[in-house]
Amino acid sequence: QSVLxxxxxxxxAPRQRVTISxxxxxxNVGNNAVDWYQQVPGKAPKxxxxxxxxxxxxxxxxxxxxxxxxxxxxxxxxxQAEDEADYYCAVWDDSLNGPVFGGGTKLTVL
Amino acid sequence: xxxxLESGGGLVRPGGSLRLSCGASGFTISTYAMxxxxxxxxxxxxxxxxxxxxxxxxxxAVSVKGRFTISRDNAKNTLYLQxxxxxxxxxxxxxxxxxxxxxYYDSGGYYTSDFDSWGQGTxxxxxx
Numbered sequence: 716q717s718v719l720x721x722x723x724x725x726x727x728a729p730r731q732r733v734t735i736s737x738x739x740x741x742x743n744v745g746n747n748a749v750d751w752y753q754q755v756p757g758k759a760p761k762x763x764x765x766x767x768x769x770x771x772x773x774x775x776x777x778x779x780x781x782x783x784x785x786x787x788x789x790x791x792x793x794x795q796a797e798d799e800a801d802y803y804c805a806v807w808d809d810s811l812n813g814p815v816f817g818g819g820t821k822l823t824v825l
Numbered sequence: 826x827x828x829x830l831e832s833g834g835g836l837v838r839p840g841g842s843l844r845l846s847c848g849a850s851g852f853t854i855s856t857y858a859m860x861x862x863x864x865x866x867x868x869x870x871x872x873x874x875x876x877x878x879x880x881x882x883x884x885x886a887v888s889v890k891g892r893f894t895i896s897r898d899n900a901k902n903t904l905y906l907q908x909x910x911x912x913x914x915x916x917x918x919x920x921x922x923x924x925x926x927x928x929y930y931d932s933g934g935y936y937t938s939d940f941d942s943w944g945q946g947t948x949x950x951x952x953x
Contacts, residue, residue: 717869747936752870759920759946760862760870765939803870807929807936813884814860814929814938819869 718743719804719817726823731794735820737787737804743815745785747807751778754801754819763802764789791822799824827851827942829921834947841911841951847904847921847944855880855899858924860940861906863917863949872938873919874906878927888914911951918946 720738727733737749751764762771764780767787779790787806791798804817833845845861860875874895875884883895894907904921922940931937 748931748939750937750939752940754870759943760922760940761943762939762941765925765941766937771941801869805870805872805938807938809936811887813875813886814872816862816870816872 717818718808718811718815719806721802721804721817721820723818724821724823726825727794728825729794729796732790732792733794733822734791735789735802735804735822737789737806737817739785739787739806741785742810743785743806743808744782744787746809749780749782749787749804749806751780751789752803752805752816754803755799756801760803794824796824798822827923829923829942829944831919831921831944831947834919834949836950836952837911838953839912839951842907842909843911843949845906845908845919845921845947845949847906849902849904849923852923853899854897854902854904854923856927858926858928859895859897859904860922860924861895861904862920862922862940862943863915864920864946865914865917868917871917875924875929876904877929882928884929908949911949913951916949916951918948920944920946 752760921944923942
C-alpha cells in the first residue's frame with residue numbers, strides 16, 4: 716500500500732485527453748518535487764515529467780504535469796495507441812527519508 | 826550516450842545473499858546520485874536504496890534497511906547493491922537508475938527524485 720494514491724486504471728479514446736491523479740500528503744507531494752514515469756510492460760520506466768511540471772528533452776509536449784497542495788496530476792492530450800502503458804508518480808517522502816512511488820495507473824487507449 | 830547495465834541477479838535460497846552490479850557508461854557515477862528501484866512480478870515500482878553523488882549519504886527503504894547495502898566503485902564506474910538475508914518478498918526485477926544531478930536535496934529547499942536514465946533490470950528470485 717503506497718503513501719501515494721493513484722487510480723488503478725483509466726481509459727479514453729484516441730485523440731482525447733486524459734488525466735491521472737496522484738494524491739499524497741504534506742510530507743511528500745505537499746513539500747517536494749513530483750515526477751512522473753511511463754512504463755511499457757517488459758521495459759524500464761522512462762521519466763516523463765520532473766519537478767512537478769517540467770518536460771525532459773525528447774518527451775512529447777502532449778504530456779504535462781501540475782500540482783496543487785498535496786495532489787499532483789499528469790495530463791496526456793491527443794491520445795495515441797502508443798501511450799498505452801503504466802504511469803507512476805514519484806516524490807520524496809520526508810517521513811520515510813526516501814522516494815516513494817504511487818501504485819501505478821494502467822492507461823488503456825480504446 | 827548514457828547506459829546502465831545491471832548484472833548479478835539469479836535464483837537464491839531464502840536467507841541467502843546476492844550482490845548486484847550496475848556498470849555505467851557515458852557519464853561518471855561519482856557526479857550523480859544513483860538509486861536501485863525494484864518491481865515484483867506484476868506489481869508496481871518500489872524504491873530500494875540511493876546514494877548521493879559524493880557518496881557521503883546513503884538512503885534505504887524501511888523494507889531493506891539493515892539487510893541491503895548500496896556502494897560504488899568510482900574507478901570501475903560501477904554501482905553495487907549487496908543484499909543479505911533475502912526473503913521471498915525480495916523477488917523482483919531490480920533496476921539501477923541515475924538521477925539528473927548529484928543530490929536528492931535541491932538548493933530550492935525540497936527533495937527531488939527524478940531518475941533520467943534506467944538500466945534494463947536484473948531479475949532476483951528468492952525461492953527454496
